[in-house]
Amino acid sequence: MNEADIPMTIARALNLIRETGSVSEAARSLNVSQPAISKGISQLERRFGMPLLQRGARPLNLTDEGQIVADYAERAGLLQKQVLQNLDEAANNRSGTVRLGSFGSSASFQILPRTLAAFARRYPGISVEILEFPDGELKQVLEDGIVDMAVMTVPQEDGLDVIPVTTDKLVAIMGTGHPLARRSGVSAAEMAEYPFVLTKGGSGPMVERWFAAEGKMPKTVHTILQVNSIVALVEAGLGVSIIAELALPENSGNYRVLPLRPEAPRSIGFVRKEKSARSASVERFWQFCLRFDY
Incomplete structure (x- = not known):
C-alpha cells in the first residue's frame, strides 16, 4: 500500500460508524473482524496525528477529521455507482458516440441517410457525429484518431478494415x-x-x-x-x-x-484502422454497417 493511500475498507467503516455509532456493526456490514477495523482506524490516526473517533461518546461519533475520511468513502461509493451505471448503459447500447468521417455529398446524399436512420431506430441511445473532410484527408484523420471510422473512397492499402458499400x-x-x-x-x-x-x-x-x-x-x-x-x-x-x-x-x-x-x-465504403474500436458503441456501429443491406 502506498503511504498516501487511505484504505477504502477503513474509510467505509468510518462512514458506517457515522451511521450506526458502532465499530462492531460496521465490521459486520463489511464482513471484516472488529479488531481489524479498530487496528486500521488506529493506524490512520497515528499516520495523520489526530483522532478520527470521539471515543468517550456512546454511540461513537466521528471527529471532524473522521468525517472527512467518511465523506471520501461516501463520494467514492457514489462515483463507483455512476461508473457501473455508465458501463451498463454502454454495454446495453443506451449511450455512446461514434465519430464518423465523411467525404461529402456522395455519402451525405446517397449512403448515410438510410444507414443512420436505420441505426438510430435500433440503437437510439448511441449518437453518430458526422465530420466532413476532403476525401484525400480522411486517411490521415483516421490515423490521427480524429474520427473512429469514415465513409470514403476505399484506399488500396494494408492495415485497414473495409466494408464495401x-x-x-x-x-x-x-x-x-x-x-x-x-x-x-x-x-x-x-x-x-x-x-x-x-x-x-x-x-x-x-x-x-x-x-x-x-x-x-x-x-x-x-x-x-x-x-x-x-x-x-x-x-x-x-x-x-x-x-x-x-x-x-x-x-x-x-x-x-x-x-x-x-x-x-471508384469504390466507396466504410473504413477504419484494422481491428480498431475506441468503444463498444463504435464497434456496435461497425458491426451494424457490416450487416446492413445497402
Missing part, C-alpha cells in the same frame, strides 16, 4: 446549350477547351488525376465546395464541371450529364 464514377456536367451537350461522352482534351468549375469536395483530387492521366489540365475559373453551387454555375453557362455521379442533385433539366472517356470509377 457501392461503386461510383465521375461524370461531366454542362449546360443544355453547351457545345458538348449532345455528345455521347467527353474526353479530357474536350473538357480542357472550356472554362472549368473544379470541385473542392471529396472527388476534387480524383478529377485532377483524371486530367493529368491524359496529359491535360483544366482551365479552372472557379473552385467550389458545394455541389449545388457548382450546378448553378454550370446551368448559368459559366463553365463545365466533373463531379461524382452519386453527388448529383436531382436534374433540373437545365444541365446535361455525360460519361467520361476514359471512365473514372
Whole structure:
C-alpha cells in the first residue's frame, strides 16, 4: 500500500460508524473482524496525528477529521455507482458516440441517410457525429484518431478494415446549350477547351488525376465546395464541371450529364484502422454497417 493511500475498507467503516455509532456493526456490514477495523482506524490516526473517533461518546461519533475520511468513502461509493451505471448503459447500447468521417455529398446524399436512420431506430441511445473532410484527408484523420471510422473512397492499402458499400464514377456536367451537350461522352482534351468549375469536395483530387492521366489540365475559373453551387454555375453557362455521379442533385433539366472517356470509377465504403474500436458503441456501429443491406 502506498503511504498516501487511505484504505477504502477503513474509510467505509468510518462512514458506517457515522451511521450506526458502532465499530462492531460496521465490521459486520463489511464482513471484516472488529479488531481489524479498530487496528486500521488506529493506524490512520497515528499516520495523520489526530483522532478520527470521539471515543468517550456512546454511540461513537466521528471527529471532524473522521468525517472527512467518511465523506471520501461516501463520494467514492457514489462515483463507483455512476461508473457501473455508465458501463451498463454502454454495454446495453443506451449511450455512446461514434465519430464518423465523411467525404461529402456522395455519402451525405446517397449512403448515410438510410444507414443512420436505420441505426438510430435500433440503437437510439448511441449518437453518430458526422465530420466532413476532403476525401484525400480522411486517411490521415483516421490515423490521427480524429474520427473512429469514415465513409470514403476505399484506399488500396494494408492495415485497414473495409466494408464495401457501392461503386461510383465521375461524370461531366454542362449546360443544355453547351457545345458538348449532345455528345455521347467527353474526353479530357474536350473538357480542357472550356472554362472549368473544379470541385473542392471529396472527388476534387480524383478529377485532377483524371486530367493529368491524359496529359491535360483544366482551365479552372472557379473552385467550389458545394455541389449545388457548382450546378448553378454550370446551368448559368459559366463553365463545365466533373463531379461524382452519386453527388448529383436531382436534374433540373437545365444541365446535361455525360460519361467520361476514359471512365473514372471508384469504390466507396466504410473504413477504419484494422481491428480498431475506441468503444463498444463504435464497434456496435461497425458491426451494424457490416450487416446492413445497402
